[in-house]
Amino acid sequence: RLLIIDFGSQVTQLIARRLRELNVYCEIHPYQNVTDAFLAEFAPKAIIFSGGPDSVMRDGSPRPPQSAYTMGVPILGICYGQQVMMHDLGGKVEAGEHATAEFGRAYVTPSDTRIDMLNGWFLDGSGREQVWMSHGDHVSEIAPGFEVFGTSPGAPFAITADTTRNFYAVQFHPEVHHTPNGKTLYENFVRLAGFTGDWTMGAYREEAIRLIREQVGDKQVICGLSGGVDSSVAAVLIHEAIGDQLTCVFVDHGLLRKNEAEEVVSMFRDNYNIPLIHADEADLFLGELEGVSDPESKRKIIGKLFIDVFQKYADQVEGAEFLAQGTLYPDVIESVSFSGGPSVTIKSHHNVGGLPEKMGLKLVEPLRELFKDEVRALGQELGLPASFIGRHPFPGPGLAIRCPGEITREKLAILREADAVYIDQIRKHGLYDEIWQAFVAILPVRTVGVMGDGRTYDFACALRAVTSVDGMTADYYPFSHEFLGETATRIINEVRGINRVTYDVTSKPPGTIEWE
Ligand code: XMP
Secondary structure, X not given: OEEEEEOOOOOHHHHHHHHHHOOOOEEEEEHHHOOHHHHHHHOOOEEEEOOOOOOOOOOOOOOOOHHHHHOOOOEXXXXXHHHHHHHHOOOEEEXXXXXXXXXXXXXXXXXOOOOHHHOOOOOOOOOOEEEEEEEOOEEEXXXXXXXXXXXXXXXXXXXXXXXXXOEEEXXXXXXXXXXXXXHXXXXXXXXXXXXXXXXXXXXXXXXXXXXXXHHHOOOEEEEEEOOOHHHHHHHHHHHHHHXXXXXXXXXXXXXXXOOHHHHHHHHHHHHOOOOXXXXXXXXXXXXXXXXXXXXXXXXHHHHHHHHHHHHHHHOOOOOEEEEEOOOOHHHHHHOHHHHOOOOOOOOOOHHHHOOOHHHOOEEEOOOOOOOHHHHHHHHHHOOOOHHHHOOOOOOOOHHHHHOOOOOOHHHHHHHHHHHHHHHHHHHHOOOHHHOOEEEEEEEEEEEEEEEOOEEEEEEXXXXXXXEOOOOOOEEEOOOOHHHHHHHHHHHHHHOOOEEEEEEOOOOEOOOOOOOO
């Protein structure tokens, strides 16, 4: 297996993605956890140093354990990872000034192509490769033993390597989509590290089942079922591993979509025979959320109540010692600052960040290493219906974060109806599977309209639909004007309480997918 040492880049997980696509098993660990002892125990076949926001010139900035350099395994350093490697091995790094900082698209040209890692690079005839740069500091002198293999206008050391020790260091980010041929670099790197690319979802399933059995033994497990793909796949996987030692608790926080609760309960009870407790606690959640408009407060309240409610229902399951969750890799990364990791918290996903030890249950998170599309592949592997696996993601805090400002039952009821019409439209037009996520947000403003001969003064809503590969970046979906017009008409005619429909055309970044 391959070890990725995370120095806090927002895109570290994309490195893992690229490697998984090459059927190479890898794990990301925050640099704080990677000690000499850890390295010896992990025994990686290759190591990648991720990028990161820090500066190697700052005292106390993140470092890999120095034994990494003497294990005799190939190392690839990216951006901050390159700077760390140069700094540790005797090169020099300089602080970024405006003139030398580089962000965005750049083109690398070869100064030499004699390294294995460059096989297939620079081969499109143009003699250069588009790459994505994002750095303040830069290497000003390479370490002894290294040679330069590629340069860009802002980065004289864009590609450097010590081919004797198999150390490679690049200034740009080969893992992002804006380095279109970046996958080839990873492919060459893992090949020269001796990986054969034999890791599959079937293998993951068997390994996951083995690990669940090993972790849980003969104890009881409670699974927090949300109705989404993630927790459902987790539940079915765990049920396959330990059968009726699993009880699902479905916390209905009153923030679900139209008919969602009924559908979830019937699917798991009737189709899968998984013991299920339906915790209908809408009153409790909506009561606590009354008057709250701050997004992080909403998340925290919901996260805390979720745990309380869980505890209450967990107590009903005799001998329960474990709590299973469908936590995904992106959840773990974006919330990593909660668990001591290096990247900045954008949103505190309640299913990861808010879980205090006091819960007294140990966590089982069999999807923790997977990306969304990998979870879908696993669901398929486990025989879940295709229509279910293809469902758009739905956030843990539910409609709460699609209702900017104060949440009221009235607004939720309107939102549910509008969302149902919107999704129906998308399905009818055969667009559902092209879209990563689509939903309605009800806005905290009323606007004036005219219907028939009367004046209306109702809520405005925003339609959101994005394409994305992993939820990390996203673009708005280019609906036709006909579709938008027809949908707006349907919503205004069919949903009482909305008299204005807008379409959100913000990408992520700078926006996020959800409104809160
Ligand atoms: P953002 O809005 O951060 O969303 O661009 C990225 C993906 O994460 C989902 N999301 C959440 N999921 N708890 C969750 O379980 C949360 O608090 C949360 N916030 C956002 C969002 O729906 C999208 O798929």
